[in-house]
Amino acid sequence: xxxxxxxxxxxxxxxxxxxxxxxxxxxxxxxxxxxxxxxxxxxxxxxxxxxxxxxxxxxxxxxxxxxxxxxxxxxxxxxxxxxxxxxxxxxxxxxxxxxxxxxxxxxxxxxxxxxxxxxxxxxxxxxxxxxxxxxxxxxxxxxxxxxxxxxxxxxxxxxxxxxxxxxxx
Amino acid sequence: xxxxxxxxxxxxxxxxxxxxxxxxxxxxxxxxxxxxxxxxxxxxxxxxxxxxxxxxxxxxxxxxxxxxxxxxxxxxxxxxxxxxxxxxxxxxxxxxxxxxxxxxxxxxxxxx
Numbered sequence: 001x002x003x004x005x006x007x008x009x010x011x012x013x014x015x016x017x018x019x020x021x022x023x024x025x026x027x028x029x030x031x032x033x034x035x036x037x038x039x040x041x042x043x044x045x046x047x048x049x050x051x052x053x054x055x056x057x058x059x060x061x062x063x064x065x066x067x068x069x070x071x072x073x074x075x076x077x078x079x080x081x082x083x084x085x086x087x088x089x090x091x092x093x094x095x096x097x098x099x100x101x102x103x104x105x106x107x108x109x110x111x112x113x114x115x116x117x118x119x120x121x122x123x124x125x126x127x128x129x130x131x132x133x134x135x136x137x138x139x140x141x142x143x144x145x146x147x148x149x150x151x152x153x154x155x156x157x158x159x160x161x162x163x164x165x166x167x168x169x
Numbered sequence: 170x171x172x173x174x175x176x177x178x179x180x181x182x183x184x185x186x187x188x189x190x191x192x193x194x195x196x197x198x199x200x201x202x203x204x205x206x207x208x209x210x211x212x213x214x215x216x217x218x219x220x221x222x223x224x225x226x227x228x229x230x231x232x233x234x235x236x237x238x239x240x241x242x243x244x245x246x247x248x249x250x251x252x253x254x255x256x257x258x259x260x261x262x263x264x265x266x267x268x269x270x271x272x273x274x275x276x277x278x279x280x281x
Contacts (some may be wrong), residue, residue: 034244034245034247035245035247036182036245036246036247036248036255036256036257037245037257039247039255040254040255040256040257068211068242068243069242069244130257131256133254161181162181163179163180163244163245164179164180166179
């Protein structure tokens, strides 16, 4: 999927038993339980979900093959959210990996920002450095601010950084 | 001293780990060459007792040993920095400390 393409709609099950898909300005983040890059960026992404609540929604999607990576099973996802006392955004399971394939997700994390028409406006990393919390997911925030203002993000694409998506064979 | 860095290309952390490892070896006064060992299959991961990428071994020992029962597979390791944050690479200070301990183990009976 390229910048400017209309993203595929989807509806995936969340850890709390509900189902979610893109609706309005939406951040779709492919992520997982086991990857240190996804873990390092997790708090920054949940803070984005809190800060943009009511203006944009964030959907975390775990597409990894749980047969080879049991820590990414749906049960393990539920346990993680429960252990954290809940998340400010849904954590969705892409068991068939169809959504990840449709988006062309490569890593965890891999961030996609859709505008209110479902058009892809940003794709890449949350910010420049997983080690530096002060970065605060600034690339994602810049893209969201632009989309919410009706503008094109100044930096529409960056290189996603993280663990490879664990595809089923 | 035989120093190995076992890695898998599904994790992009091995170049950073190699650089940190070479810095630590130098700081510890060692001129050991790091042998890079690429792990390419789950079968090889089991055979090499590879818990994930990156794994650093000195004379065959994982210097950050995993808990018993950790599976061997093509995956990325989660290290913890000294402040508790998860990281794809070991804390540089922990790494240097481990290397120094291997390079200069305490003399038996030496205390204080």
